[in-house]
Amino acid sequence: MNFNLKLLCLCGILLFSNAAFTQTFRTFNKPVVFDEERKQLSIEYLKVRHGIVQDSATIVPKMIVLHWTAIPTLEQSFDAMNPSVLPGARKGIAGASSLNVAAQFLVDRDGMIFRQLPETAFARHVIGLNYCAIGVENVGGSNALLTDAQLDANEALIRYLKKKYKIEYVIGHHEYQSFIGHPLFKETDPNYLTVKSDPGDEFMNKIRERIKDLDIKGAIKK
Numbered sequence: 001m002n003f004n005l006k007l008l009c010l011c012g013i014l015l016f017s018n019a020a021f022t023q024t025f026r027t028f029n030k031p032v033v034f035d036e037e038r039k040q041l042s043i044e045y046l047k048v049r050h051g052i053v054q055d056s057a058t059i060v061p062k063m064i065v066l067h068w069t070a071i072p073t074l075e076q077s078f079d080a081m082n083p084s085v086l087p088g089a090r091k092g093i094a095g096a097s098s099l100n101v102a103a104q105f106l107v108d109r110d111g112m113i114f115r116q117l118p119e120t121a122f123a124r125h126v127i128g129l130n131y132c133a134i135g136v137e138n139v140g141g142s143n144a145l146l147t148d149a150q151l152d153a154n155e156a157l158i159r160y161l162k163k164k165y166k167i168e169y170v171i172g173h174h175e176y177q178s179f180i181g182h183p184l185f186k187e188t189d190p191n192y193l194t195v196k197s198d199p200g201d202e203f204m205n206k207i208r209e210r211i212k213d214l215d216i217k218g219a220i221k222k
């Protein structure tokens, strides 16, 4: 092998190894049903629950809410969010609306990001804040803690969304009640509250450490 060829090979290896360490940000579309029924139920939810009257099922994102699905696989998690109407099993929240829960993004355990709804479409995933919050569901739960690949994916997703929208807050679902009394919290029934534990302080602490350069606020400190 002559010197030039050796140099070319070395450059090739360097380029290849650099590419391996800088993974391209990408999302895959895996849309949940967004039919006329889901649209109308979303518009009704905006009016009845948030007190916001508008004729489109859209949001102006100001916040990102991170979750875990408490469901072990991606397909089962997707299947739970796919129908427009809440399944009969979730009677606890069915009284508030029959709109099914969903999140704009679903992140698998290997860090692959799926977009289930347009980023500015309305999704029911956090009481009081849906109208301004993009939801990110992560496949996992207390028995299958979120992975480092999911941490990487959530960080990349937050960075991507922050560039596109005026994101002021990133919170864990378990922190949403800190917004009660804050101007952003809009829920017409003060008794409609659920206690959440996802995705937990450990995950949120790690995320906040990673995004501290972004100047994004977290839970409201009372």
Ligand SMILES: [Zn+2]
Residues within 6 Å of the ligand: 066, 067, 068, 125, 173, 196, 198
């Ligand atoms: Zn949640």
